[in-house]
Amino acid sequence: MTPPAPPPPAQRPSAAPRKRGRGLSLPPVRLPSVRLPPVRPPSFSGRLHDARTATSVGRWLGAAFLVCFATGLISHYLQHPPGWAADLLPGRPVWGYRLSQGLHVASGLAAIVLLLVKLWAVYPRLFAWPPVRSVPHAVERLSVAVLVASAVLQVFTGLLNIAEWYPWPFGFIQTHFALAWVVTGSLLLHVAVKAPAIRAHWSRSSPGTLELPARDGPDRRSLMLGVGAAVGAVTLTTVGQAFTPLARLDLLAPRHPGYGPQQLPVNRTAEAAGVTQRAVQDWRLEVRGPLPYTLTLEQLRSLPRSQARLPIACVEGWSADARWGGVRIRDLLARAGAGPGAGLRVTSMEAGGAYRVMEMGRDYAEDPLTLLALELNGQVLDLDHGYPARIIAPNRPGVLQTKWVTLLEVL
Template sequence: MRLRPTGLTRGAVTSLKDRLHGFTGRAPSVGAWLPSFKGRLHDPRTATAVGRWLGVAIAVCFLTGVISHFLQKPPDWLQPLLPPRPVWGYRLTQGLHVASGTAAIPLLMAKLWTVYPRLFVWPPTRSLRHALERLSVAVLVAAAVFQLFSGLLNTFQWYPWPFSFVPVHFAVAWVLVGALLLHIAVKVPEIKAHWTRRSPGTLELPAEDGPDRRSFLAGVAAAVGAVTVVTVGQSITPLKRFDLLAPRHPDHGPQGLPVNRTAAAAGLAAGVSAGQWRLSVAGPRPYELGLDQLRAMPQHTVTLPIACVEGWSKSAEWTGVRIQDLLDRAGAPPGALLRVVSLEKRGAYRIMEMGRGYARDPLTLLALRLNGEILSLDHGFPARVIAPNRPGVLQTKWVTRLEVL
C-alpha cells in the first residue's frame, strides 16, 4: 500500500513541484549541467522583502536627485521662482540623495542575489510576453547598476568615462524609474502574494544552502546601516566622527572647510593680486570697485551651510557685502536677475545666473571673509558668492563681474 502525506493531493504535489522548478532553475528536459539553486535566500518572499527597502531607497534618491538637478541647472522659466528658503533645504535634499544612493548599493546586491537563479531558467523565453519581461528586467538592472555606481564615483570626483556625468546621470534616472514601474506592474500578482509573512500562496523553500531569511535580512539591514553611518557624517555633522569612508570630512580643508575645486584646477595657481583686482558691476548705473572700496562698504555676517553635489556640507560664518546693496547701487530693478562671472580660466560654472529670489535675499553675500578670516585663494579670494539653499557649484568663487539682467 502506498502512503501519501496527509493533506496533500496528487494535484497539490504536482503544483508544488512546478513551483519549485520555477526557482531551482532546472528544466526536466535539460541535462544536469544547469546549476540548481535551493534555499530561502532565493525565494520570492525574500526578494519581495528586500525589494521593498530597495524601492524606498530608489524613490528617495530619485526625488531628491530631481530637486538637485533643477536647482543646479534650472530652465529659464524656473530660474526666477526658485526659493532661497529654507536655508538648509539643499543641504538636506542632497545629503538624502547621496545617503539613499549609497544605502541602495548593498540593497541592490542583496536583491540581485535573491533573484539571480532566474537567469538560468530554461528555456530563456517562453513567449513574447516573457521575452519582453526579461528585456525590461535587463534594462532595470543595467540602469540601476549604472546609476548607483556612477553616482558613487561622482562623490569621489572620479569620472572614468568620456561623457558628461550630469546630463547622462539625469537621463538614465528616468530610464531606471520607468523600468522599475514597468517591472512592478508586471510583478504585482507575485508581490501581493508575498508581501506579508502570512500572504496566501506563500511558498516556503528549505534552508539547506545557507542562513534563513530572517538572518539574511538582518545581515542586509546591518550592511545598509554600516555603510550609511560611516559615510553620512560628511553631511550630518553630529556624526562626523564616524565619517570613515566618505570622500570628504566636513572639518578637513583650508579654514576648516573642504574644497572641491582648487585655484590650481581653475587656472589661478599664480594667485590674484589684491591691488589689481576690480569688481565690475554692469547695470543702468555701472561702476567698478577695488577690494579696499568693497571692504569699506557696510559688512554683514551670516551663518550659512555650503552644500556640494557630492554630498558633503557644513555651516560656516561668512562676512561680506549684500548682493542687493550692490544691485541697488547699480540701479537694478527689483525683479532683475543677476549674472555672476568668475576669474577662473575654465570650468562649466565659470558663469552663473541667479534668480531674483536669491539676488534680493538679505542673506546672499559677496563674501570677503570666512570664519572671521580673509578668504583663502582656494575658497575664492578676493570675493565669492554665498547664498542660502544653493548647490555649492553655484556659490561662485573668484568673482570679477556682476551683470544685471
C-alpha cells in the same frame, strides 16, 4: 710468428629510416584521457532565492530608489533650472539643499548594498530554461535586463562621482539625469508586471507561494538583519560628511567637515582653476547695469558689511556650516540701478569650467542672506575658498556659490 689480428672496424650507426616528405618519424605520444564533467544547469534549493526574499529586499530597495530619485530631481533643477523656473526657486529653508543632497547620497549608497542583495536573491532566474517562452515573456525579460543594467550603472557612476573620479568619456550630469528616468520607468514597469507575486509575498503573515523549493539555507530573518546591519554601517560611516553630529564616524566618505583651509573642505582648488596669487593682485570688481561701476578690493571692503551663518553644500553630499562676512548682493545691484525683480549673472576669473558663469533668479538676488563674501569664519578668504570675493547664498548647490568673482551683471 703470426701477427695479431687487427681490431674489427668500428660499426657506423645505421641511419633511421626516413619517410619521404615527412622528415624524422617520432614515436606516438599518448596523452592521458580527461573526462569533463557533464554540463548541468545550476540547482538552487535555498529559501533565500525565493520570491518572498526578493520582495522583502525589494521593498527597501524601492524606498531607497524613490528617495534618491526625488532628491536627485531637486538637485538637478536647483543646479540647472529651466528659464521659466529661475525666479521660482526658493531660498528657504537655508538648509534645504544640504538636507536633500545629503539624503540623495545616503540613499544612493544604501541602494548599492540593497541592489547587490536583490540581484543575489533573483539571479537564479537568469538560468531559467527556456529563456523565452512567449512574446509577453520576452518583453518581461527585456524590461528586467534594462532595469538591472541601468540601475547598476546609475548607482556605481554615482559612487564614483562622490569620489570625483570620472573614467568614462560621457558627461556625468546629463547621463546620470537621463538614467534616473530610465531606472524609474523600468522599475514601475517591473512592479506592474510582478504585482500579483509582490502582493502574494508582501505581508509577513502571508506565506505566499515559493518559486523555488525551500529545503536548506540560512534563515531569511538572519539575512534581512544582516542586510539592515550592512546598510546601517554604510550610512553611519558616510553620513557624517553632511550630518556633522556624526562627523567622528565619517570613515568612508571622501570629505570630512572641518578639514580644509579655514576648517572647510574644498572641491576645486585655486590651482585647479588656474587662479594664482599673482593674478588677483590687481583684482577689480566690475558691476554692469544701468549705472555701471568698478570697485577695488579696498573700496568693496569700505561698503556696509553683513554677516550670515550659512551651510555650503556640494553635490557630492558633503556640507558644513560657516560664518560668512561680506556685502549684500542686493545692495550692489541697487547701486548699479537694478530695478525690482532683477536677476544676476556672475562671472568668475577662473580659466574655465562648467560653472565659470552662473545666473541666479530674483529671489536669491534680493535675499538679505545672499552675500558677495569677503571673509570666512572671521578671516579673509583663503585663495582656495575664492579670495578676493565669492558668492554665498542660502539653499543653493555649492557649484553655484561662485568663487573668484570678477564680474556682476544685472539681468
